[in-house]
Amino acid sequence: MDFTLNDRQAGYRDRVRDFMERRVWPAREAYEHELAEGQRWAPVKVMETLKAEARDCGLWNLFMPPTGAQPIDSTYVFEGPSLSNVEYALCAEEMGRIEWASEVFNCSAPDTGNMEVLHRFGTAEQKTRWLGPLMRGEIRSAFLMTEPDVASSDATNIRTRIERDGDEYVINGRKWWSGGVGDPRCRLAIVMGRSSPEAARHRQQAMILIDMTTPGVRIERMLSVFGYDHAPHGFGEVLLENVRVPASSMILGEGKGFEIAQGRLGPGRIHHCMRTIGVAEVALEAMCRRLVARSAFGKTIAEHSVWDQRISRARIDIETSRLLSLKAADMMDRHGAASAALEVALIKVQGPRVALQILDDAIQAHGGAGVSADFDLARAWATVRTLRLADGPDEVHERAIARAELAKYRTL
Known part of the structure; x- marks a missing residue:
């Protein structure tokens, strides 16, 4: 069992990470300012600039396979590096560090799932009318x-x-x-x-x-x-x-709705979970920075022993969640979505819960500032909390997990 990333896996992850550090993080303040000061339900100009740059860098439609040189209409050729589920999962974690960053790479939900549906099940007419504009980033869905x-x-x-x-x-x-x-x-x-x-x-x-x-x-x-x-x-x-x-x-x-849904939701659930790992990493970093920067009762907050357990638990949970997500992605790549159904259910329950706990601890470390709008922790918590409901609530996945476990003993 080799956990070493190959050159392609590490290469795409590192390219996305580098673009995030060079271009997306520095643009965050401008994005938030434009959204706050302008019309809230209008496209953000900063986003459009970043999207053009990402496309020029070849970091575009990362989840979609190419179709060679044949255009689907008179002007357009499919773009996409045809990343595997593992390769894309690594990139999704990097994108997840900023809530809106996935759109920079034309990889945000629900567009990703919709494009996959059209690519896998759409007719030539449907692809020409809808898939082309979506892949070019001209429309949303x-x-x-x-x-x-x-x-x-x-x-x-x-x-x-x-x-x-x-x-x-x-x-x-x-x-x-x-x-x-x-x-x-x-x-x-x-x-x-x-x-x-x-x-x-x-x-x-x-x-x-x-x-x-x-x-x-x-x-x-x-x-x-x-x-x-x-x-x-x-x-x-x-x-x-x-x-x-x-x-x-x-x-x-x-x-055919259920048949389509199963093809759509499996990879999408992995994408969601890897993005939440990115959220959790940012929250853990924010928590640790706050703990070593603030003092109470004569010593830094980090020196109060209660935080040792919270920090260590956060690191353990992040690492185990990442490994489980990558295992599900690898199984899907090797054997198809059906083979990874149990692992997808496991990570769909585990991923959001882990991120929520780490966000909660980070909020606690920030005190009153943690629940304010001065930091992004409260908004991140609200966003991740929805994932315990989206793409199937926890209870549905837990039921599937329990049934799979009990089945081992009913056949004895």
């Missing part, structure tokens, strides 16, 4: 699955209807926690709904493409997460009322 009126942790509960009417599909339903809909560049939504209600339980759902400018699509409100609106990206509640789209907008076919 959203993924509409969760609904306010049902427990969406069980996707078979979803009630949005997708009904065939001649050469069109008609969509009716209400979605929320629809990431990305607040961005004015959001032109595409992939919607999961019920297309075949009489079919078997996991064959009732479908995924379909909707142009956000289509009549009947209405963003009713933007939602906050612990008071943070996450502009200019944001999460919204969306009403779909008699939305008509061409029949060619269906992805893969009616009843």
